[in-house]
Amino acid sequence: MTSKYALDREDLTLNARLVRGLREAILSGDLKGGARLVEREMxxxxxxxxxxxxxxxxxxxxxGLxxxxxHKGPVVTLLGREEAAQLYRVRGALEGLACSEFTQRASDEQRQELFDIFARLEAMVVKEEPNALVEAKNDFYRxxxxxxxxxVLELMFTQLNNRIVQLRRLTLSASGRFPDTLKEIGRVVNAIRAGDGRRARDMAEAHVAAAAEVVQRRFSELDLDKE
Amino acid sequence: MTSKYALDREDLTLNARLVRGLREAILSGDLKGGARLVEREMxxxxxxxxxxxxxxxxxxxxxGLxxxxxHKGPVVTLLGREEAAQLYRVRGALEGLACSEFTQRASDEQRQELFDIFARLEAMVVKEEPNALVEAKNDFYRxxxxxxxxxVLELMFTQLNNRIVQLRRLTLSASGRFPDTLKEIGRVVNAIRAGDGRRARDMAEAHVAAAAEVVQRRFSELDLDKE
DNA sequence: TCAATCATATTGTCTAACAATCTGTCAATA
DNA sequence: TATTGACAGATTGTTAGACAATATGATTGA
Structure with missing residues (x-):
């Protein structure tokens, strides 16, 4: 029933747009972790x-955002090191699933697109503005x-990732890791190219685990543990 | 005017209890999939x-419930066969993760408790009232x-499972499968007992996949495809 | 300094209202 | 007959204002 001309009714209700706006305000960092959301101000x-x-x-x-x-009011969720670790473990499982599903389900066009995006990523140098990098990564996951x-997977992964975005401050500063990241993702892409879903999954999990470790290290370095 | 879901307003915020009550009404089947939730009635x-x-x-x-x-109002989500399949795939990943995490993190007491619960499951016969079975399974997962x-995993798994509960109608009627189910879970438990997280995970995924297949078959048998 | 008390701000919840939109009905028309 | 259009009733979308319950911070008293 949904043709490509169907209008997006979601956009019409103020409610839906408000949710998006508020979410965006949090993800963009305009409302930082720990900030109180006082109703009158909002x-x-x-x-x-x-x-x-x-x-x-x-x-x-x-x-979870x-x-x-x-009786105290809503607060922008602030991630501690333990929650971060848990988030990444679940993300590993979901990202792994996404890779194995992609391997066996994606169309040739989608496959090609993924390779193209990865090539774009590879062409980037460390110095390049972080925004382009983040965007390319987003494209990759999309x-x-x-x-x-x-x-279902898409929804859950997106929600999970939204929560992780708050940690970007920690990961960005450690962007010297980019070559490693690239290598890890490369292994995923290669496995997909080879049609080996199982390996793609394992590689994806390894990649996420590596990213998680960086975050943990940053937590230690910055002594960011909240009581 | 007062139905059995009427709340007595005490401890928690009414809001929280209302969410629980409404969720319960859906999970219990009192509000069935597809039912419209008219505000005035609710x-x-x-x-x-x-x-x-x-x-x-x-x-x-x-x-997702x-x-x-x-402009038409909320409806209790009705699961189609495709959504069901997707739900089960994600569940496989999460349940697999839960098993491997359990294997490496659970305390001796928790391990023992799991074995006990499984023993309780094993002792059950097919004829036994389904309620006890469902409860034992819930204990197992808890x-x-x-x-x-x-x-994080717990939350996501629970949410996912809540959505799947609506399919219980389909799986219950196929309870002749119980011995198989038991065998599958047994393999998971054995792997956990052996401390082999990887295998526990694989076995858990296999179990979920088997359950998913039953559901798909039931969809076909009952010709339940909507529109 | 510490504890009790009070004033204020904020949240929790309810009621009432109106505009926008959906649904079904029924007559008019091709 | 089948389609169109218009209309009425019901339901959702959204706002405003009110009051009680609770938290916070300042003040006072010991």
Whole structure:
């Protein structure tokens, strides 16, 4: 029933747009981890009523981006080292699944697109502006998830990744790791190219584990442990 | 006016209890897949205001239990065969992770508890009331997740499982499969006993895949494909 | 310094209202 | 007959205002 001309009704309700706006404000770092979200301020910031705002907050809370503290108010979720570790472990499992699914389900076009994106990544030098890098990575994952053709997986992975985005401060500063990252992703791509889903998965998990370790190290270096 | 879901407003915030109550009503099957959730009816059913109800609906919508159709109202999510398949694939990955994490993280007590629960499962005969069986299985998973010591995983797995619960109608009727199920889980438990996380994971995935296949078969048999 | 108390801000919840949108009905028309 | 259009009722989308419950910070008293 959904033709390619179907209009996106979601955009129409203020509610949906508010959720997106608030999510964006958190992901972009405008609302930093630990920040309190005072209702009155938020309603002014977004120009919506209290009711709508509270609905949106409920949504983001159940996505994990916001933490609800009864009678104190919502707070932008702040990740500790333990939560970060847990997040990455789950991400490993999901990313692994995405890779193995992609390997056996993706169309030739999708496969080609993934290779192209990877080539674009490879062509980047460390010095290049981080934005382009982040965007290329996003493209990579978007393509991967499309090819995996599993909306449940896509949703969960996206939600998980949204939570991890807050750690970007930690990982970006350690961008000297880029060559390693590239090598790891390369192994994934090669396995996909070879049609070896199992290996693609293992390599993906290894990659995530490596990224997780970097984050843990940064936590130690910056002594960022909150009590 | 007061239904059996009417809340008495005490401890927690009403909001939180409403979410639980509504979730329970869906999981228990009192609100079946496809059912429309008309706001006025729901507010009477739970004895809360429209605002609170809408907040709760947002929450369950982002858990996937409810589907929001703009300007038509919320509907209890109805699973089609394709969504079911996707759900099970992700579940395989998460359950696999849970098993491997359990293997390397669980305490001796938790390990022992898991074995005990499995023994309880083994002792059950097919004829036994399904309720006891479902409960034992729940215990098994609760224990597994506790031992895995990963709250993120626990949350995601629980949410995923909540969505799958709606398919219980399909799987219950095929309870002749119980001996097979038992054998599959047995292999998982054995791997855990042997401390072989990798194998525990593989066996868990195999188990989930088998369950998924049963569901797919039931979809075909009952010709349950919608539209 | 510490503890009890109070004032204020904020959240939790309810009611009422109106606009926008959906649904079904029924007559008019080709 | 089948399609179109218009209309009425029901439901959702959104706002505003109110009040009680709770948290926070300052003040006072010992």
């Amino acid at each position: 309603t002014e910031m977004f120009g919506v009523s209290r009711g709508l705002l509270r609905e949106a907050i409920q949504t983001l809370a159940s996505e 916001i933490t609800l503290v009864p 393509c991967l998830l499309n090819g995996a053709a599993n909306e | 507010t009477e059913m739970f004895g809360v205001s429209r605002g609170l109800l809408r907040e709760a609906i947002q929450t369950l919508a982002s858990e 409810i589907t929001l159709v703009p 224990c597994l997740l506790n031992g895995a010591a990963n709250e």
